[in-house]
Amino acid sequence: MYTSHIGRRLLGLYHQRTGEDLSARQFFEQRLYPLFYNHKRYLQWVPSSPFAQKVAAGNLGGGKTEAEVQLATLHHKIATVPPDASFVIGFPAAGVEGTTSGQVSGVGPRVGTEEIYCSWIGGALGVGVSGGLSLLLDEDDVLWALYEGWAHYRTYLDQRPTMKGNQIETWNGHWLAHAFDSEFDPNHPLDNLKIELTDTAGTLAMPTREWVQVLFALTRHYPTRDLTAYVYSLAQTNRTIGFVPLQLRGIRKVYDLTDKLFLFPAAVQSAGQDQLLRLYSVHYGFARACQLGAIGLAAIEPAKLRDYLPSAYGPAKAPSTKTDAAAIQFAFQQLWILAMLNNQELYDTADRLAGALHQFSGTAKQGKMNLDRQVEKVFVKHRPAFIERLTEILEEAKGSAVDYVSLFDEAVRQVMLMPVDNFPLFIILVRFRYIARAAA
Known part of the structure; x- marks a missing residue:
């Protein structure tokens, strides 16, 4: 009792x-x-x-x-x-x-x-x-x-x-x-x-x-x-x-990313971390989270994150940042991925890869919509398909002044070194950074 x-x-x-x-x-x-x-x-x-x-x-x-x-x-x-x-x-x-x-x-x-x-x-x-x-x-x-x-x-x-x-x-x-x-x-x-x-x-x-x-x-x-x-x-x-164990030290990683407040809309950055965290919403209900065996960083997966990865049920949705509420949720999703990956180098690699893909989509070799579709094909769930899509872009971008080869090589090296379970998080982060550039 x-x-x-x-x-x-x-x-x-x-x-x-x-x-x-x-x-x-x-x-x-x-x-x-x-x-x-x-x-x-x-x-x-x-x-x-x-x-x-x-x-x-x-x-x-x-x-x-x-x-x-x-x-x-x-x-x-x-x-x-x-x-x-x-x-x-x-x-x-x-x-x-x-x-x-x-x-x-x-x-x-x-x-x-x-x-x-x-x-x-x-x-x-x-x-x-x-x-x-x-x-x-x-x-x-x-x-x-x-x-x-x-x-x-x-x-x-x-x-x-x-x-x-x-x-x-x-x-x-x-x-x-x-x-x-x-x-x-x-x-x-x-x-x-x-x-x-x-x-x-x-x-x-x-x-x-x-x-x-x-x-x-x-x-x-x-x-x-x-x-x-x-x-x-x-x-x-x-x-x-x-x-049920409460792994607070894992959850604390979200707090440690204070230098990433720039991910949030400018209008709410001054609110401070504690105020922003009050807007955090999660994917799991509490009973389901307990079934994970412990309540830690994995249990506080942000709501709707899985919508942005292709699945057997259809293509990935495109995140919307048109409203402050959507932009705040978009920022939380990125913060959680960064905490899960727990590797600043992976974030930098994802950001540089997103920048390269954004540059490619802005070239004038063919219609902008077709290039966007080609970039979207990069955001897949499995590493072999990801590498194959990057190779196709390299073929398309031959003769470009941008050094896509070194940028893509860096991304592939990081992808091959990371645990298989981390790849979906990495690819969602790349897609998010790509969309953030497109929305800027």
Whole structure:
């Protein structure tokens, strides 16, 4: 029950940083319950729990509020009832027929009451990301940032009377990206917090944060480390992905390419790297990215990159840079390829080859459109065909003042030295640099 472990970790951090030595039950009663459940709008919804059950009017005697009765019911269940998902976060449902029930065992789990309260604490520390999954991260700075964010979520919610509650994991994703941003000011924690709320029939809601943005936030905070996340979903049907390595040092390579900001439209270059990275979109959903075995540089492949390589389904599309949004995505695709190739010499070779091809397409021996088509034939998926197309261009360009032979020889040498898997990335980069020249 990993939620209990994470809850106990926060409990230890709380004691370490505040000096207050609270038990799990005391922490729940004094820190979590007042923020989460002692309000009309909760911060977290736990299905079938006492907080999800309406209190009968007959149980409200003696001046007790509904929330107080629900809290007393939770304490009673924890003390007397065998544990199940209705009051232990991350546990299977009671019985054997529910969609969230676990495998039947004659032994039965032995779970102490402190562990149960810890599961509520840990369950409130899940970081929700796009794709309906959440992450638990066993890192001091992450846990403490999320804990401090709870109170700000309550403030944020109270300031918006038409906003629905029960989105703590979604909030955690936004808050973590915000708290680890280079512009975050702890003295004014809600400044620059930008969440584009959706409006459905007059009710506001937070959309889930894109998973790549959460990864970028972690990369900013841990530039020289890799982490491990526990990935799961607790919903109508529970889902467990398991422990997934987060290879942040690989993702950091995107940050290290600050000298390539010239690839972006001039109008947005001054925005800075962090602002631009907020516009990054990815090819993989988070569940599919986890199937790669680790979340690293390969997992953050930019969206639509594969459209620009010929396939069995048809010819490659031509990238468009007519709008700023398209040009920004075009720049991200080039940055990612450069990071994957991890070789400045390959970039220089690709750029010089693109320049030579652009010069060739501008010659007047035959119609410009025919020359463009001949150049487009160079952008193929396999090395032998690539070399054959360059040879055809050399035949066509005989007698030219441009030294195509040395430029093409350099490209072929690099292509033959690189791993086969890198060639498609190299050829897309050449095509991108060619199109960038044509659009200039």
